[in-house]
Amino acid sequence: MELLEWLAATTLAVELRRSATLYMFVNAAHILAIGLLVGAILPLDLRLAGFFGKVPVEVVAPFLSRSAGVGLALALLTGFCLFSVRPIEYAANPAFLAKLGLIAFGILNVLAVHAGRAWRTAVTIGIIRPVVRFSATLSAIIWIAAVIAGRWIGFL
Numbered sequence: 001m002e003l004l005e006w007l008a009a010t011t012l013a014v015e016l017r018r019s020a021t022l023y024m025f026v027n028a029a030h031i032l033a034i035g036l037l038v039g040a041i042l043p044l045d046l047r048l049a050g051f052f053g054k055v056p057v058e059v060v061a062p063f064l065s066r067s068a069g070v071g072l073a074l075a076l077l078t079g080f081c082l083f084s085v086r087p088i089e090y091a092a093n094p095a096f097l098a099k100l101g102l103i104a105f106g107i108l109n110v111l112a113v114h115a116g117r118a119w120r121t122a123v124t125i126g127i128i129r130p131v132v133r134f135s136a137t138l139s140a141i142i143w144i145a146a147v148i149a150g151r152w153i154g155f156l
Helices: 001-010 011-018 020-049 058-084 087-091 094-115 117-125 130-155
Strands: none
Touching: 001 011, 001 058, 001 087, 011 020, 011 058, 011 087, 020 058, 020 130, 058 087, 058 094, 058 117, 094 117, 094 130, 117 130
């Protein structure tokens, strides 16, 4: 609780609460970052899951994976800024906690896939093993659920 109170008192949090314009820009950046993340990860997941078979995995996967990584990094940064405005309230919000859990699960999923030989095989010669197909399907479900949980925050 003390850490959350400290965070709410930081210059960043105070300035975001004080300036509707600054808050609006950070919020817009967060939405754009989520758009980049989901806009890159869903086509990649769909391709890895078996859709769009004519699209070469070894061409699109590295680009879409990096784009999703940039989107994730920006979403985490801007999300932290937004969290700092009302950390105590967000920490008690079940939808926020669900969103955090889903994001953590999504990150663990991608780390596990990228650490394996099946990912390297997919991005080098385009052969997609069942473990990658399963992980891609799981990934799509996780990230869509994280977006839904994020929208749910404002309704609780």
